[in-house]
Amino acid sequence: MSSPDTTVDARPARRLTIARAIAEAIGQEMERDPDVLVMGEDIAKLGGVFGTTTGLLDRFGPERVRDTPISETAFIGAAVGLAASGMRPVVELMFVDFFGVCMDAIYNLAAKQSYFSGGQVTCPMVLMTSVGGGYGDAGQHSQTLYATFGHLPGLKVVIPSNAHDAKGLMLAAIRDPNPVVFMYHKALQGMGWLGTVQRSITDAPEGDYVVPLGKAKCVREGEDITLVGLGLTVHQSLDAAAQLAEDGISAEVIDLISIAPLDRETVRASVRKTGRLIVVDDDYLSYGVGAEIIASVCEAGIALRAPPQRIAFPDIPVPFTPVMEHFLLPSADKVTIAARQMMEVSSR
Amino acid sequence: MSSASNASDRLWMYATMVKSRYFEALIKPAYFEGKSPVFNMAKGPLPGEMHLSDGQEPCAVGVCAHLRPGDTVTATHRPHHVAIAKGVDLDAMAAEIFGKASGLSGGRGGHMHLFDARVNFACSGIIAQGLGPAVGAALASKLRGDDGVAVAFLGEGAANQGAFHEALNLASVWKVPAVFVIEDNAYGISVAKRDCTAVERNADRAAAYAMPGHFVPGNDADAVHAVAGEAIARARRGEGPTLIEIETCRLEGHFMGDAEGYRPEGEVERLKARDPIPAYRARLLADGFEAADLDRAEADARAAVDAAFAAARAAAYPKPEEAFAHVFA
Ligand SMILES: Cc1ncc(C[n+]2csc(CCOP(=O)(O)OP(=O)(O)O)c2C)c(N)n1
Ligand SMILES: [Mg+2]
Numbered sequence: 090m091s092s093p094d095t096t097v098d099a100r101p102a103r104r105l106t107i108a109r110a111i112a113e114a115i116g117q118e119m120e121r122d123p124d125v126l127v128m129g130e131d132i133a134k135l136g137g138v139f140g141t142t143t144g145l146l147d148r149f150g151p152e153r154v155r156d157t158p159i160s161e162t163a164f165i166g167a168a169v170g171l172a173a174s175g176m177r178p179v180v181e182l183m184f185v186d187f188f189g190v191c192m193d194a195i196y197n198l199a200a201k202q203s204y205f206s207g208g209q210v211t212c213p214m215v216l217m218t219s220v221g222g223g224y225g226d227a228g229q230h231s232q233t234l235y236a237t238f239g240h241l242p243g244l245k246v247v248i249p250s251n252a253h254d255a256k257g258l259m260l261a262a263i264r265d266p267n268p269v270v271f272m273y274h275k276a277l278q279g280m281g282w283l284g285t286v287q288r289s290i291t292d293a294p295e296g297d298y299v300v301p302l303g304k305a306k307c308v309r310e311g312e313d314i315t316l317v318g319l320g321l322t323v324h325q326s327l328d329a330a331a332q333l334a335e336d337g338i339s340a341e342v343i344d345l346i347s348i349a350p351l352d353r354e355t356v357r358a359s360v361r362k363t364g365r366l367i368v369v370d371d372d373y374l375s376y377g378v379g380a381e382i383i384a385s386v387c388e389a390g391i392a393l394r395a396p397p398q399r400i401a402f403p404d405i406p407v408p409f410t411p412v413m414e415h416f417l418l419p420s421a422d423k424v425t426i427a428a429r430q431m432m433e434v435s436s437r
Numbered sequence: 438m439s440s441a442s443n444a445s446d447r448l449w450m451y452a453t454m455v456k457s458r459y460f461e462a463l464i465k466p467a468y469f470e471g472k473s474p475v476f477n478m479a480k481g482p483l484p485g486e487m488h489l490s491d492g493q494e495p496c497a498v499g500v501c502a503h504l505r506p507g508d509t510v511t512a513t514h515r516p517h518h519v520a521i522a523k524g525v526d527l528d529a530m531a532a533e534i535f536g537k538a539s540g541l542s543g544g545r546g547g548h549m550h551l552f553d554a555r556v557n558f559a560c561s562g563i564i565a566q567g568l569g570p571a572v573g574a575a576l577a578s579k580l581r582g583d584d585g586v587a588v589a590f591l592g593e594g595a596a597n598q599g600a601f602h603e604a605l606n607l608a609s610v611w612k613v614p615a616v617f618v619i620e621d622n623a624y625g626i627s628v629a630k631r632d633c634t635a636v637e638r639n640a641d642r643a644a645a646y647a648m649p650g651h652f653v654p655g656n657d658a659d660a661v662h663a664v665a666g667e668a669i670a671r672a673r674r675g676e677g678p679t680l681i682e683i684e685t686c687r688l689e690g691h692f693m694g695d696a697e698g699y700r701p702e703g704e705v706e707r708l709k710a711r712d713p714i715p716a717y718r719a720r721l722l723a724d725g726f727e728a729a730d731l732d733r734a735e736a737d738a739r740a741a742v743d744a745a746f747a748a749a750r751a752a753a754y755p756k757p758e759e760a761f762a763h764v765f766a
Contacts, residue, residue, distance in 0.1 A: 131627045156627075156632060158634065224477075229562040229563055
């Protein structure tokens with residue numbers, strides 16, 4: 090799943106969770122660059138509710154690893170000021186659902202610094218947050234909101250599906266001169282208290298490397314149908330591809346990794362080959378990632394052998410009760426069924 | 438302080454604290470069902486986060502003793518004690534937490550989104566979100582000319598949220614019958630209040646919004662009752678909002694499964710030794726209440742909770758397709 094490791098030495102493979110990969114990347118960059126600092130709720134003593142800053146307080150001290158009050162408008166605004174002053178803040182707000190309280194600082198401030206100043210002022214900051222449901226935490230703790238952030242000019246938005254990419258993306262995000270919204274999916278995070286898709290726990294080089302922002306990756310090659318996912322839905326797509334292979338259907342899986350910028354070309358290249366497309370997304374259906382991907386393919390005039398499809402969360406708040414939530418969430422089985430149907434329709 | 442509250446309120450406060458504590462006591466084993474040997478928040482009959490209110494019961498009962506069904510209460514992610522004290526339907530509340538069709542919102546909301554319109558109760562998982570709605574409910578009472586009040590509960594951590602300051606200013610400018618109640622349990626998740634709050638006493642912040650601010654020490658139901666009684670009466674008289682800060686404690690983790698490594702050694706033991714419920718029972722006995730009356734009130738409270746849990750467990754889950762109902766009115 091991860092990119093081929095280019096180092097030649099016989100380094101023993103590590104098994105890194107996304108949480109540890111993020112913390113490792115931030116720590117390494119703090120060592121390399123004294124302008125990097127971390128702040129957010131519960132990120133110092135606790136090491137982040139999702140483990141993204143574990144160990145950093147002990148290594149770098151409270152000046153550079155700051156627990157904040159529950160004052161998001163203030164500390165995210167402060168991060169923009171720090172960035173404008175030449176620092177490189179990494180800010181956490183633990184759930185994407187909470188961004189409502191401080192959205193102005195994100196989309197009207199951070200995202201527009203460069204443009205409004207005609208390039209005089211930059212905003213090199215990382216805003217990291219958890220996304221996703223599936224564990225019964227109800228509608229203010231289970232959203233992904235990819236499209237909400239992908240829609241806003243001036244923000245880069247990434248979401249790793251595995252630890253290797255998480256580390257490389259975080260290093261790239263901290264070094265980027267723009268605000269980067271770094272989303273990590275709770276079902277992939279590797280927390281002791283929440284189940285984790287094992288495939289997200291990967292090896293990763295101990296040293297420095299970047300996974301470029303804005304580049305998608307083909308993570309399984311196939312001939313018959315293209316499955317596009319991001320974060321958790323990459324794994325659902327891979328599981329579906331394995332099931333489909335048993336039926337003799339060869340599915341290609343694209344991991345978007347980034348939705349802004351969106352690597353339309355990688356998706357188009359795949360669909361040119363397969364002629365069939367399903368986008369799997371755990372964000373709300375309408376105006377979402379799926380719509381954007383399908384539009385990108387259609388706009389390129391690519392001939393399709395079947396109508397393209399979106400599998401996403403319906404346009405309703407995320408309900409608490411598991412019988413409803415799991416009914417609504419995308420799953421590998423839903424992808425498999427949709428792909429089989431698409432194959433039948435188009436071979437007729 | 439004992440003379441501040443009348444006997445029937447005091448008995449009710451005791452029984453209601455017991456009811457709330459027993460509710461949480463039944464939540465605990467149910468929450469861990471299906472989550473062992475490997476703890477996984479997604480599993481069992483009570484998935485998701487679970488924020489217990491053990492230790493904070495005096496705040497809820499001391500305030501809600503003065504409220505009527507028509508008064509509004511907004512609460513937080515830690516809502517059970519306040520919901521129970523406000524008179525939220527216990528059976529429907531338990532069923533909601535178990536995600537059942539007979540729950541308050543048919544399983545859509547869960548433990549952080551309990552709504553009971555019958556008694557004007559609502560809560561939310563977003564910090565300080567309930568303050569604006571409380572100001573609005575209070576304004577509605579003022580405009581209608583009834584003597585209803587609205588009470589917003591919040592944690593001490595929420596007093597650093599912009600919405601807190603905006604809502605207090607607005608309530609004061611509009612002179613609405615609102616009461617803001619800070620439950621100071623000393624922590625917002627792992628962050629100690631002293632490490633993130635500029636003032637020693639949040640009650641002092643009332644001065645910035647030209648309203649009375651009261652600090653109630655001791656996690657004591659009678660003391661809360663006295664201060665809240667005056668604030669609510671003042672609001673009903675049309676004299677405007679009040680801020681109340683209550684010293685309380687959280688006897689459990691922030692949520693169930695919290696390792697609580699941020700607490701100083703021995704803190705929980707020290708807090709448990711000052712558990713407000715047994716202390717209140719001892720005070721009532723010293724003030725001449727009969728042990729038999731307290732026992733009976735306790736037994737009734739427990740029986741109501743037992744019945745609510747039994748019914749909730751036996752109740753049916755909703756049909757998955759019901760998820761599509763109520764997105765719009
Ligand atoms: C806007 C927002 N920011 C952050 C959070 C995450 N969060 C949930 S509870 C909590 C701590 C709240 O502390 P406090 O207000 O003191 O309430 P307590 O948990 O102590 O009852 C935080 C930061 C949130 N739910 N909403
Ligand atoms: Mg608190």
